[in-house]
Every structure is written in C-alpha cells, then in structure tokens.
Amino acid sequence: MPTLRLGAGLLGVALVAAAAAAQAPASRTVILSTTTSTQDSGLLDVLVPSFERQTGYTVKTVSVGTGQALALAARGEADVVLVHAPALEKKYVADGKLGNRRLVMYNDFVVVGPENDPARIRGEKRAADALAKIAAAGARFVSRGDRSGTHILEQALWKQAGVTPAAPWYIESGQGMGATLGLADDRRAYTLTDRGTLLAFGRRVALRALVEGDRALLNVYAVLEVDSANGPRVNAAGGKAFADFMVAPQTQATIKAFGVDKFGQPLFVPIAGKQEEDL
C-alpha cells in the first residue's frame, strides 16, 4: 500500500516538525492579545513590523474581545495586552494579575442612528441621556453583546442612564463592530460605535453620527504587561519590550499620522505619559 506508506511517512515528518518547533527557543516570540477594533483599523499592520525590525522579536497578534484578551493574559497565555476597557483593566491591575498599565492613545465613540432619528437624540450632550431617550421611545438599539470594550462601555452608559435594556427593542448582535453596524443599518436602529469603524464603513451604511464629544465617549487604549508568575512560558521581557515600544516617541508619532491618507483625518490621538485625568 504505497499510499499508506507515504501517508505514514508524512505523519512522521509532521511529528518531527512539531517536536522541532517545540525545542526552538520561544523567548523571541511575543504574544500580543488585543481587540478586534485595533486589528480592523489596520494600525497594528503598521506598528508590528516596525517593532519586529527594531527588536528582532516575532509578534503573534491575537485579536479577540477585550474581555477575552485580558482573561488570556491573566492566565499567562499572552505576554502583553493592548485593550480599551479602563474599568476592567484597573480591576485586573488591582487583583495583581496584570501590571504596569500605561496609556497609549485614544479615539472616541459615537452614538449613531437612522437619519430620521425617532428618539430625537440628535445633538444631545450626554450619551447616557441619549440612551435614556432611546429606551423611553422604545426605539431599536443594537448592542455588540460580546463583552468587547465597546460593549462594556455601552453597559456602563445604560447604568448611568438608569435603564435596564431589554428585548424587543434591544437587539444583541454578538458580532464585531462592522457586522453590528450593518445590522443596525438594516434594522434602522441606534448603536454605539468607535469612530474608526464608522469611518471605514461610512460609505456602506446610512447611519448618522448623532451624539459625540461627550467625555464618557472617550475610547482610551492602554498596554498592560504580563508577569512570569502568571503561567508557564510567559515571555515577560518580550511583553515589556512591546509595551515600551507602544509609548516610545517615534511610535506615538506614527500613531498620530495614521489614517490621514485614507480617511482625511487621524484615527487615534497619542497620549503616552498622560493620565486619564489629563484628557
């Protein structure tokens, strides 16, 4: 059975390759757990190769929801985290699971909705007030429902508004921001989105930015480092190198210019070295 022998041979090769991979020194690989929004923006496609050139590390970027990104890092399954859920991040730092939280950049969230604005929220100053009006009007609202940074902020806003959102007007998509915008557009519903994704989808959806500029809508990204104590095989030095790179002046300049050529405006504002109170 020559086919069988070939197959068995290849299986052998695969096992040997796996064993070889197992023996390769791992300290040159950094696992970055981050959010889908940073990945979708394309910023990491610019920053990661630059970091790899400067330091010789290889980065494995795993983009998941903020909740998962932090949980993975706390288990030591990643070496550094870049996320945007300040309250949750601070909880991980307070619990001693992640450390050295440093601000990197921000952009902002926007409440978007259909042109005819059934709940009359256009121009509302506070996002929480706008959400309260949406709930009072029973107008449709699409939520990410996936424990992403966006979803966590949305939940905080509902709490501020004193509303427990519920079906039938409250729809949970369970998907990324892009898919959620598509759903909101289709159902002529309101939703909360980061500006980067809205710009990327601007041509595709008929949704309008209705509430913006509220301080509560700031979308602040931070890096957090993982300690070797978090689990076996954590590359703490590599994780720290990436965190340092994200707040370095040259990287911050790249962030400041990112998106201007494509959208005519920058997608992020660099804020390394600042505290939340300074914003």
Next chain:
Amino acid sequence: MDLLVAGVREAFRLLVTGDAEVFAILWLSLRVSGLATLISLALGIPAGAALALLRFPGRTLVVSAVNAGMGLPPVVVGLFVTLLLWRSGPLGAWEILYTPAAIVFAQAVIAAPIVMGITLAAVQNVPEKFRLQLLGLGASRTQMVRVVLREARLPMLAAVMAGFGGIISEIGASMMVGGNIKGQTRTLTTAMVLETGKGNFEVAVALSLLLLVLVFGVNWALTAVQQRRVW
C-alpha cells in the same frame, strides 16, 4: 449586485497582478489543509479499513462514534485543541499555538473521522464473498486487505475530496488555534472574515471566489484520476 461584480474584478486583479499577500494566503491554505488531509488519510484509512473488516464487541458503538465524528463541529475541535495547546495546557511545551502546525493539528482531527467513515463504508461495500474467495484461493490476510483496498480505491478518493473540502473551507478551528495572524496563520477563510469585518467586501468576495476556484481545481484533479481509473 455591484459588490459581486466588483468582487470578480478584484479577484482577477489580485490574480493577474500576482498580489504577494494573497498568494501567500492561498499557498498557506493549500499547504496546511493538504498536509492535514494527508495526516487524516494516514490515520483514517487504516482505522476505517480495520473497523470494516474486524468484528469485536462494542463495534457498533465505535462505528456510530465515527459516523457522528464525520459531523464534528470545527469550532468544538478548535476549542479543545486550543485548550490542549495553551501554554498551561498538556501540550503547552510544544509551543505551537498560533502557528500553522496548530491549524494542521486541528484540521487533521476534523478530517480523520470523515476519511475513516468513508473508508469504512467503501471497504464494507466490497462483498464479503469476494474476501472469503481471496482467502480461499490462498491469499494471506495482508494480501486480502491489500486487494480489498484496491477494490475500494474509487470511493476512497471521495474520502480525500470530502476531507480536504471540509477543512479548506473550515473557519472556526483555524481562527481559534491559528489566530488569523497576518503573514503567519492567515488562511483564506479567516482573511475573509477579517476583510468582511473591516468592510472591505470586494476583497472578501474576491477571496471567496479564489477559495471556490481552489476547491474546484483540487476536486477536478482528483475526479479526473477517479474517473479515468473506472475504465
């Protein structure tokens, strides 16, 4: 409709201009799923043949498990393989999570029951009298198995097609164990999800067309082999 047209145009542009990133993604998908198919053949054919020819207590239970395994959800395999390969998991020392090797691992697990199940059916389809006749004519057991597998080779090519088709188009496991890392573990399907998420629908449509062409090409080659041998 405009998106479909734009997608077709984009697909042609990517192919004609020889877009390096797209070709790397195509090549990775082909290599990963091809290797996973070979491993699943190496595991599934002997196991399927043995299951077809041997009689033992609890056999029906095992056969049912294999048949159920043919519908193993990729996302379930992805989750379990991820937990196995985690740094803190039992195979963490291999350090292959978020590498192509991890995708090969998961995809081989998905395809193996498919290959096993189809091999089982194909071998069982060879009449038992034929097997007895071979033994009666003085063939050894090994010779008998060899001849039976030869007889069953055409339906077994279907096993190759079903196995490969199942995993090249699979997304759940590739996303979880590979991580969709640019230039490292981004396959056709995970790239499609990403481009859709970014709102680049033309590119997503173009990638789906490339996937369809790839699947068709591989199946066409296998079918050509299968049909020629019929005569």
